[in-house]
Amino acid sequence: MNAGDSGQExxxxxxxxAYLAELEQVTDTDETELVAGVLADPDPVMAGAAVVRHLDRRAEDLHPEPVWEEWAEAMARVVGDRPFLVRRLREWTLFRAVVRGLPWDQDDLLASSDWLQLRTAAGSSTGALTVLAERGRTKRIRDTARASLTRLNPA
Incomplete structure (x- = not known):
């Protein structure tokens, strides 16, 4: 009998x-310790999923703030060599650069995940939208970028 048959989770x-609830409530002071604890879970896939949700939530909240660099560096140290989490942090840094008008490289954007390209294509950076409208990885990304460009620059 498996867990699904017994009605038990x-x-x-x-x-x-539980991790999601703890991460939602964690203080800035305790964040790195808690993230490290979650990543020590014996189920690395589940732990990574919980941490990526946390990174996304925190990055969304922090990306316009001046504390970004310190937070991103702390999280990079904690996630260590976990490729997906390292990439997600790097992509949030790229997204932040695009949105804030900071320097960014179009090759980095074109090499980024569908997640980042689609998120960026829905935005308002004309330079990034032009790149993605022409060379985005998927038709959905290219179409989204074209629609955003049209919204920004109506004919």
């Missing part, structure tokens, strides 16, 4: 929900 599901 698998233990990793319960831990995932």
């Amino acid at each position: 698998p233990p990793e599901h319960a831990r995932f929900a």
Whole structure:
């Protein structure tokens, strides 16, 4: 009999929900310690999923703030060599540069994940939108970027 047949929630599901709740409430002072603790879970896929949700939430909140660099560096140290989490942090840094009008490289944008390209294509940076409208990875990304360009520059 598996956990689904018994009506009991698998233990990793319960831990995932608990981690999300803890990460939602964590203080800035305790954040790196908690993220490191989550990443020490014996289920690395579940732990990574919980941490990426946290990174996305925090990055969304912090990307316009001056504390970004310090936070991103601290999180980079904690996520260490976990490729997906390292990439997500790097992509949030690129997104922040595009949105804030800071220097960014179009090759980095074109090499980024569909997640970042689509998020950027829905934005308001004319330079990034032009690049993605012409060379975005998927038709959806190119179409989204074209629609955003049209919204910004109506004929």
